[in-house]
Every structure is written in structure tokens, then in C-alpha cells.
Amino acid sequence: MDLSKTKVCIPTSSGGHLTHMRMLMPLLNQAADRFWVTFDKEDANTALAGERVYHCYFPTNRNIRNTMRNTLLAIRVLRRERPDLILSSGAAVAVPFFLVGKLLGAKTVYVEVFDRVDAPTLTGRLVRRVTDLFVVQWPEMESVYPGSVCLGSIF
DSSP: OOGGGOEEEEEBOSTHHHHHHHTTHHHHTTSSEEEEEEEOOHHHHHHTTTSOEEEEOSOOTTOHHHHHHHHHHHHHHHHHHOOSEEEEOBOTTHHHHHHHHHHTTOEEEEEOOTTOSSSOOHHHHHHGGGOSEEEESSTTHHHHSTTOEEOOOOO
């Protein structure tokens, strides 16, 4: 995929997941356009100053109400923005964006988090089947997620 012609959506929790995705800025800077979906929290707002951001609802982990609200947000945002690619390392906010994005024809790339060496995350398990490219950072994780690609650490 030629990123210079690609609009990228990055749905991510704040904190470590956001830090993880920001480490990909050299790659993301090549995109024609990008936007973020994350929590309206001080750490996220500071880290993404100057970026285009949609705020999602939290808490997300096992919170059915906010999962539904984030699904409606995903429908609205993705229909308006029409990204070519959705890229995330989680957590739960990524799930509705991957599912809705896939229905709208977007490619999806999931990067399993660095601190998982031999067990899947809940988000990884939920988005696995709709992910076009599933990236792991440890060779041991290739057996946890058959068909994944180990690209090593992004740290």
C-alpha cells in the first residue's frame, strides 16, 4: 500500500497503546492523511497536540454501554472519513473501528502489544479474524496467532 495516497485511522487507548502507535510516526508521517481516535484525557491530548483527533468513550474494558457508544462513533467517523487503512495496537476502542472499518472496505493492521510474549490479548483475539495484517513483536507469538507476521520490536 502506497502510504502517500492513504488515509489512516489510528484508534487507540491512551497511555501505553498511544505511545506504541506514536512510535510509528516516521511511518505515519508518510500517509496522505491521518486521524486518531482516543480518550479525551490529558496525556492523549498533550501527545496528539496538532493532530486531528476524535474522542471516544471510556472506560472501554468490558463496558457494554461504552462499547455501544464507540460502535456508533465508529459508524459516524468512518462513514465521514472513509480511511483506507485502520492501524491499532488496542485496546478495546480498536474493536468497533476494525469491525465497522472492515464492513466499509478499509484494510486493517493490528500490532499486538510488546508486553505480550506468549498469550493473546482480548483485543487481539477479537480483531484477529477481520485483520488483513496481524503483526507480533516476539517470535513466540507467531504460534499464538498463526499467520501473523513477526516484525520484531517497534521500541
